[in-house]
Amino acid sequence: MARIIVVTSGKGGGGKTTTSAAISMGLALQGKRTAVIDFDVGLRNLDLIMGCERRVVYDFVNVINGEANLNQALIKDKRCDNLFVLPASQTRDKDSLTQEGVGKVLENLSKDFDYVVCDSPAGIERGATLAMYYADDAVVVTNPEVSSVRDSDRMLGILASKSRRAEQGEEPIKEYLLLTRYSPQRVKLGEMLSVDDVQEILSLHLLGVIPESKAVLNASNSGTPVILDDKSDAGQAYGDVVRRYLGETVPHRFLEEEKKGLFGRLFGG
Amino acid sequence: MRPRMSVRTSENPAPSHVFEIRGGSVNVPALRLFCSDIPAIIALLQERIQQAPEFFRDAPVVIDLHALPVDGEPLDLAELALALHQNGLVPVGIRSGEPGYQLAAKQAHLAVFSEVRHEPSPRPAEAKTPPAKLPEPKPEPRPAAVPTRIIQQPVRSGQRIYATGDLIVLAPVSAGAEIMADGNIHVYGSLRGRALAGVQGNAASRIFCMDLQAELVSVAGHYKVSESLDPSVRSKPVQVYLSNDALIVEDL
Numbered sequence: 001m002a003r004i005i006v007v008t009s010g011k012g013g014g015g016k017t018t019t020s021a022a023i024s025m026g027l028a029l030q031g032k033r034t035a036v037i038d039f040d041v042g043l044r045n046l047d048l049i050m051g052c053e054r055r056v057v058y059d060f061v062n063v064i065n066g067e068a069n070l071n072q073a074l075i076k077d078k079r080c081d082n083l084f085v086l087p088a089s090q091t092r093d094k095d096s097l098t099q100e101g102v103g104k105v106l107e108n109l110s111k112d113f114d115y116v117v118c119d120s121p122a123g124i125e126r127g128a129t130l131a132m133y134y135a136d137d138a139v140v141v142t143n144p145e146v147s148s149v150r151d152s153d154r155m156l157g158i159l160a161s162k163s164r165r166a167e168q169g170e171e172p173i174k175e176y177l178l179l180t181r182y183s184p185q186r187v188k189l190g191e192m193l194s195v196d197d198v199q200e201i202l203s204l205h206l207l208g209v210i211p212e213s214k215a216v217l218n219a220s221n222s223g224t225p226v227i228l229d230d231k232s233d234a235g236q237a238y239g240d241v242v243r244r245y246l247g248e249t250v251p252h253r254f255l256e257e258e259k260k261g262l263f264g265r266l267f268g269g
Numbered sequence: 270m271r272p273r274m275s276v277r278t279s280e281n282p283a284p285s286h287v288f289e290i291r292g293g294s295v296n297v298p299a300l301r302l303f304c305s306d307i308p309a310i311i312a313l314l315q316e317r318i319q320q321a322p323e324f325f326r327d328a329p330v331v332i333d334l335h336a337l338p339v340d341g342e343p344l345d346l347a348e349l350a351l352a353l354h355q356n357g358l359v360p361v362g363i364r365s366g367e368p369g370y371q372l373a374a375k376q377a378h379l380a381v382f383s384e385v386r387h388e389p390s391p392r393p394a395e396a397k398t399p400p401a402k403l404p405e406p407k408p409e410p411r412p413a414a415v416p417t418r419i420i421q422q423p424v425r426s427g428q429r430i431y432a433t434g435d436l437i438v439l440a441p442v443s444a445g446a447e448i449m450a451d452g453n454i455h456v457y458g459s460l461r462g463r464a465l466a467g468v469q470g471n472a473a474s475r476i477f478c479m480d481l482q483a484e485l486v487s488v489a490g491h492y493k494v495s496e497s498l499d500p501s502v503r504s505k506p507v508q509v510y511l512s513n514d515a516l517i518v519e520d521l
Contacts, residue, residue, distance in 0.1 A: 150426050153443045157425030172422075200459070203423050203441055 002035075002110040005117045006135035006173075008159075010151030012122030014141050015180035018216055019238075020119035021049040021225040023139065026242030028083035029227075032114040035074065037105075038088035039131035040121035041096055047087045050077065051223025061089035064101030070108055079228065084113075094127040102130050124158055134164050137174045137245075139207060143181045144193040149201050152177075156202070176207035178241065183212040184257040195255055208241035210234050211254040297361065300353075301333040305344035311352050318356060330358050331382060334365035346373040415452070424448060424462065431468075444484060453477065465492075466509070476509040477521070491516045 007020040017040075024036035038046035041061060047053040052075045058068035063086070070086075077083035086105075089096065109116045120131035132138060138159050142152040159173050160166060166173075179198055186192040195209055210216075215232030219225065227242070229235040233254050240250045302310065318325045330353065337344065350360045362380030363370060371381045415434030424430055424438060426445030436450035439457050446462035448454060454466045456478040467474030467489035476486055481502055485494050488511045498518060506521040 150443075150445060153426040154445065156423070157428040157443075157446070160422060160425065161428065201441075201443065201461070203458070 002113045002116045003137060004106060004110070004135050005115060005137045005139060006120055006132040007117060007139045007141060008120040008128060008132055008155050009141040009148070010122065010124060010128075010155040011143070011148045014122075014143050014148055015210065015216070016122070016141050017045050017049050017119055018220065018226060019139065019141050019178060019180065019210075020046060020117050022227040022235075022238040023242055023245070024083060024115070024117040025077070025080060025225040026227045026238060027115050027117070027246075028077070028080045030242065030246060031082065033082050033112065034115045034117065035084045035086060035109050035113045036117040036119060037086040037109075037131075038119050039097070039127050040119065041088045041127060042090065042093045043121065044088040044090040046119050047075075047085060048223060049220050050085050050225065052077065052085050052087070053223070056087045059087045059089040060105070061092050061096045063105055064096065064098065070105065094121070094125065097127060097130050099130060099133065103134060106134050124154065128155075129158065129162060132159055132163055132173075135159075135173050136165075137176065139176050139178050139245075140202075140204065141178050141180055142198060142202070144179060144183075144187065144195075144198055146193065149193065149198055153202060156204070175204055176245070177202055177204035178207045178210065180210040181212045182209045182254070184255060188257060195252075206252070207244055208237055209252055209255055210237045210241070297329045297331050299331040299333040299364065301336050302344065303336050303338075305337060305342045307345065307349050307352055310349070311356065314353075314356060314358075326357055328358055329361045332360055332363045332379070334363055334367065334370055343369070346370060346379070347377040350377050350379060417452075418450075420448075423458070426462070442483075450474070463487075464509075467511075472511045474510075477507075478509075479506045480504055481507045481518070486516070486518070488516060493518065 005023070007016050007023065009016050020036055024034045028034045036046065036050070037060060038044055039060075040046070047056055055075050058073035060073070062068040063070055063073045074084040074086055077085065106116060118131045118135065121127040140152045140155060142148050156175060159175060163173055165171065177198070179195060182195070183192055187194045195206070199206060211233045213232055213234035215229050215234045216226050219229055226232065226235050227238040230239065237254055240253065244250050304310070332346070332349065334344065346363065353360045360379060362382050363374045364382050365371060374381050417435040417437060418430070418432035420430060420436070420438045421440060423440040424442040424446040426443045429447045430436065430449070432450040432452070434450065435452040435455070436448060437455045438448060441458035442448055442456055442460050442462040442464065444461040447465070448456070448462065449465045449468045451467065451469045451471060451474070453474050454464050454476045456464065459480040459482055460478040461482045461484070463485040464476050464478070464483055465487040466476045470489050472489040474488055476488065481498070482504055483495060483498075485492055486509045488509060491511055491514065493516055502518045502520065507518055508521055509516060509518050511517070
């Protein structure tokens with residue numbers, strides 16, 4: 001049985017898709033058979049971030065409607081044999097997703113995979129609630145600013161009350177906080193909430209802090225999950241996140257402003 | 270001893286109609302007699318009234334005749350009713366299966382309440398000292414305890430929690446969350462959302478919290494929003510209660 005992970009946040013532009021791509025790639029690199037599903041029907045992005053947009057034939061909605069089977073729709077990653085992408089449909093809307101349909105797809109994926117990562121769309125509507133409905137674990141992606149924190153908080157409330165586990169009275173979804181786009185400089189200036197501030201409001205287990213980084217945009221543009229850029233701070237931070245998720249104790253990094261050496265100061269960071 | 274009876278009550282006339290008949294139930298103490306000796310009954314009653322004058326003042330009472338000895342002296346209902354009135358009680362009716370007493374009740378303008386099944390009660394063992402057996406009036410029946418609701422998980426933005434009794438939250442209450450209780454509210458994490466105690470109008474209910482950052486606090490409909498909370502009580506352990514219709518927020 002696969003473990004189903006939902007990457008969610010409520011707010012848009014917070015790094016859900018970047019995180020889904022990074023975590024699924026990270027798990028696959030650790031030898032876990034992993035599938036990542038784009039639930040953002042109508043606003044398909046994951047295929048771009050994963051760099052497989054030119055190989056999409058069938059999509060998630062085709063599978064739900066029985067127009068294609070899973071093996072036809074799953075796109076195997078070229079960099080890692082353990083990783084498969086199930087893209088969203090760009091021509092439909094979120095109403096094409098049904099609870100039974102999603103449930104069936106996840107059940108079938110569960111037979112072959114160790115982890116299924118669900119990339120949730122923004123908002124708390126159908127796409128988002130279906131992405132989290134069957135989840136075992138939730139990675140709540142939050143930016144260090146008040147509106148993002150509140151939206152995450154709202155999402156946590158929905159996770160606790162409207163998921164399958166909640167409805168059937170099972171053990172609740174395991175919730176993890178992932179703070180993204182973190183800038184220690186701006187925290188120091190008081191322009192951003194600190195890790196502690198966010199932790200205090202959300203009182204969640206901190207899975208990791210991803211620093212604001214140029215590497216993320218570069219990775220998105222080139223269709224490479226940022227975790228593969230292991231020279232970058234964001235890539236390393238995602239690497240830590242995956243190891244922490246799998247149970248390793250890894251100290252948190254990139255929480256403090258980096259002291260720039262002479263070269264750094266001369267040539268910029 | 271304090272049977273729950275259904276009586277018909279009428280409400281004040283409304284302009285649209287003169288009255289309406291509604292079923293309701295009220296608690297009326299019953300005076301259960303074991304003998305028909307009126308002076309003895311009144312003597313003991315006066316003793317009891319002295320012990321708890323407030324309880325008996327203008328108290329309606331039903332005269333229960335089921336336990337009267339069948340072969341004893343018949344009771345003069347009209348005289349007893351008069352004696353009760355003189356002692357500040359308001360006899361409203363009788364309970365008896367005897368047609369004779371039912372007729373006497375009608376003449377004395379007392380209601381005859383329908384038969385209820387009685388648990389077998391011990392008859393007075395000694396007929397010579399029956400007044401001593403007049404049972405103690407029981408104190409007002411306690412309302413059944415409403416269970417306290419305890420929440421251990423954080424109350425998230427958008428969630429609403431309602432407790433019919435007291436509410437205890439052992440975790441933070443987020444901004445945008447709403448917790449409500451008919452009784453008191455205790456929050457041991459930070460209170461950032463809205464907390465409404467005594468939502469059914471219980472003005473004696475209070476809110477206790479360890480860290481007040483609430484958007485709104487309310488007791489029995491009297492509320493304060495975050496902006497009107499004094500900065501001196503913010504982020505502090507406080508209690509919120511009503512005093513003369515004013516909402517008081519006070520350090521703990």
